[in-house]
Amino acid sequence: xxxxxxxxxxxxxxxxxxxxxxxxxxxxxxxxxxxxxxxxxxxxxxxxxxxxxxxxxxxxxxxxxxxxxxxxxxxxxxxxxxxxxxxxxxxxxxxxxxxxxxxxxxxxxxxxxxxxxxxxxxxxxxxxxxxxxxxxxxxxxxxxxxxxxxxxxxxxxxxxxxxxxxxxxxxxxxxxxxxxxxxxxxxxxxxxxxxxxxxxxxxxxxxxxxxxxxxxxxxxxxxxxxxxxxxxxxxxxxxxxxxxxxxxxxxxxxxxxxxxxxxxxxxxxxxxxxxxxxxxxxxxxxxxxxxxxxxxxxxxxxxxxxxxxxxxxxxx
Numbered sequence: 001x002x003x004x005x006x007x008x009x010x011x012x013x014x015x016x017x018x019x020x021x022x023x024x025x026x027x028x029x030x031x032x033x034x035x036x037x038x039x040x041x042x043x044x045x046x047x048x049x050x051x052x053x054x055x056x057x058x059x060x061x062x063x064x065x066x067x068x069x070x071x072x073x074x075x076x077x078x079x080x081x082x083x084x085x086x087x088x089x090x091x092x093x094x095x096x097x098x099x100x101x102x103x104x105x106x107x108x109x110x111x112x113x114x115x116x117x118x119x120x121x122x123x124x125x126x127x128x129x130x131x132x133x134x135x136x137x138x139x140x141x142x143x144x145x146x147x148x149x150x151x152x153x154x155x156x157x158x159x160x161x162x163x164x165x166x167x168x169x170x171x172x173x174x175x176x177x178x179x180x181x182x183x184x185x186x187x188x189x190x191x192x193x194x195x196x197x198x199x200x201x202x203x204x205x206x207x208x209x210x211x212x213x214x215x216x217x218x219x220x221x222x223x224x225x226x227x228x229x230x231x232x233x234x235x236x237x238x239x240x241x242x243x244x245x246x247x248x249x250x251x252x253x254x255x256x257x258x259x260x261x262x263x264x265x266x267x268x269x270x271x272x273x274x275x276x277x278x279x280x281x282x283x284x285x286x287x288x289x290x291x292x293x294x295x296x297x298x299x300x301x302x303x304x305x306x307x308x309x310x311x312x313x314x315x316x
Contacts, residue, residue, distance in 0.1 A: 007274045007275065007277075007278050008031075008034070008035055008274070010278055011035050011274070011277060011278050011281060012035070014278070014281040014282060015037075015281065018055065018056050018281065018284070019054050019055040019056065020054055020055065020056035020057070020058055020281060021037045021038070021052060021054040021056070021057055021058070022035060022036045022037050022038075022058045022060060022277070023036065023037070023038050023040075023045050023048060023049065023052075023057060023058070023059050023060065023061070023065075023069065024036030024038070024039050024060040024061065025039070025040070025041070025042075025045065025060065025061035025062075025065065025238075025269065026039060026040065026041060026216050026238055026239045026241075026242055027061075027216075027236045027237075027238035027239065027266055027269040028060050028061065028238055028269060028270075028272060029238070029270060029272065029273065030238075030241040031274050032060045032272055032273075032274065032277065033238075033241055033242070035274065035277065036060060039242065040217070041129065041130070041131060041215055041216035041217045042065065042114045042115070042129040042130070042131070042216075043114075043129040043130075043131040043132055043215070043217070043309070043314075043315065044131075044217060044315075045059075045061070045065060045068075045069075046068055046072070046114065046129070046302065046305075046306065047306060047315055049068060049069040049072045049073060050072045050073075050306060052069070052072075052073055052076070054076070055076060055077065056076065056077045056078075056079060056281075056284065057069050057070075057073060057076055057077070057078045057079070058078075058079045058080075058081070058277065058280060058281060059078060059079070059080055059288075060081060060272050060277060061080075061085070061269070061272075062085045062086060062087045062090075062268050062269060063080060063083065063085055063086050063087065063090070063117075064087055064090045064114070064115060064116060064117060064118075066078055066079075066080040066288045067117070067118045067288055067290065067298075068114065068302060069288070070288040070290055070295070071118065071121070071290070071295050071298045071299050071302060072299065072302065072303075074290075074292070074295045074299075077284060077287060078287065078288040079280050079281070079284060079285065079286065079287055079288070080280070080286055080288060081271075081272045081273070081276035081277045081279075081280040081286075082271045082272055082276050082286070083286045084268075084271055085268050085269070085271045085272060086268050087115055087173075087268055088172070088173055088174040088175070088268070089113070089115040089116065089150050089151055089171055089172065089173045089201075090115055090116050090117050090120075090150070092150050092169075092170075092171030092172065093116055093117070093120055093149055093150035093169055093171050095117065095119035095120060095122075095123065098120055098123060098149060098150075098169065099123060101147070101149075101169065102123060102147060105145070105147055105167055107145050108145040108146055108147045108167060109125040109126070109140075109144060109145070109146055109147070110123060110124045110125050110126070110146075110147045110149065111124065111125065111126045111127075111128055111133075111136065111137065111140075111146055111147070111148050111149075111166070112124040112126075112127055112128070112148075112149045112150065112301070113127075113128060113129070113130070113133070113148075113149065113150060113151045113154055113155075114127050114128065114129050114302075114305075115150070115151065115173070116149065116150050118290060118294055118298045119294075120149065120150065121297075121298035121301055121302065122294060122297040122298045124149075124301045125301055125304075126301050126304050126305055126308070127301045127302045127304070127305040128305060129215065129305075130154060130199065130200050130201065130214075130215035130216070131214075131215035131216075131217055131218060131314070132305070132308075132309050132312075132314045132315075133154060133158050133200075134158055134161055134162060135309075135312050135314055136305065136308055136309070136312070137158050137162050137164060137166070138162055139308060139312060145167070146164065146166040146167070147166065147167045147168075147169070148166040148167070148168050148169065149168075149169035149171065150169045150171030151169075151171055151172060151173065151201055152168040152169065152170050152171060152172060153172055153173070153176065153177060153200065153201050153202060153203055153204065153207075154200045154201055155168040155169075156168060156204055157200040157204070157207060157213065158200075160204075172201070172203075173201045175236055175264065175265070175266045176199055176201035176202045176203075176234075176235065176236070177201070177202070177203050179202050179203070179206055179234050179255055179264065180205075180206065180255075181203070181205040181206040181208065181209050183255050184196055184198075184206055184209050184210070184232065184234060184255070185209055187232050187253060187255070188209065188232065191230060191232060191253055193228070193229075193230055194228070194230035194231055194232045194251075194253055195211035195212060195226070195228055195231060195232070196209060196210045196211045196212070196231075196232045196234060197210065197211070197212045197214075197219050197222065197223065197231050197232065197233055197234065197235075198210035198212070198213050198234035198235065199213070199214070199215070199216065199219070199234065199235035199236075200213050200214070200215070201235075202234055202235075206234060210234065216235065216239055219233075219235065219239065219243075220239070220242060220243065220246060223243060223246075223247055223250065224246055224247060228250075229249070229250050229251065230250065230251040230252075230253065231250065231251070231252055231253065232253045232254075233252050233253065233254050233255075234255060234264075235264070236264055236265070236266050236269065237254060237256065237264045237265050238266070238269060238270075240252055240254065
């Protein structure tokens with residue numbers, strides 16, 4: 001195996017040789033973020049995947065993200081460094097169970113959070129991300145009944161801010177849901193000058209004590225424009241790398257700093273390593289493989305999301 005101090009150069013050389021692009025999520029390890037051609041949240045990465053022209057896409061994230069890239073690029077090879085990089089939200093919503101749930105609400109459309117499997121996307125009318133969910137739901141007719149899956153925390157938050165009464169699938173991101181309001185309150189008492197910045201996948205009790213709730217990208221934008229110098233962060237720890245990079249003069253306090261909690265690391269997101277990324281590019285494996293019919297079916301609600309997002313001015 002190539003020595004670790006040579007991996008970066010080897011990966012860069014393989015990218016050039018194979019006309020490959022590396023897409024990385026904000027929650028990836030810092031070294032993965034450094035070698036990626038594009039870093040973003042789910043919405044930005046879906047947009048980047050749609051306009052990608054490289055022969056090979058290496059997705060440094062979790063399985064559903066690589067699937068999304070394949071759905072939007074059926075003619076390109078899409079690789080994932082480790083096929084075990086799953087997602088607790090996606091795992092909480094199995095297609096067979098959700099099909100029955102959907103059948104119980106025949107007059108509802110299905111809006112699914114992008115953190116779901118291709119099978120769930122095939123059963124959906126529209127896909128959303130944490131960055132566009134509120135605006136997409138608001139764009140629906142007021143009398144339109146909606147099933148929201150798979151994240152009940154995000155769905156509950158959208159219900160609260162929009163006044164909708166969407167029917168929610170009972171799924172959660174185990175990382176965000178485990179973060180406790182009590183730990184945040186204690187940190188707020190000890191750091192009164194630090195506003196709480198939280199992701200909407202967190203539970204309702206925590207969101208109630210947050211000063212700002214938003215997607216990963218929205219958090220980054222808010223912190224950059226804020227006059228505050230210290231922040232309490234309630235989301236996956238990988239985002240701290242970008243936060244510190246963009247705001248070297250600001251301090252970030254995590255729930256890990258509250259000794260009772262070490263819950264802000266997603267094991268799935270941290271499965272990918274430089275060694276696995278190198279081997280993946282070298283061997284062009286593991287590869288995301290899907291049937292044409294599945295790609296066609298899952299593509300429709302994703303494309304609809306991107307088209308609606310452009311019309312609503314969420315993305316360009």
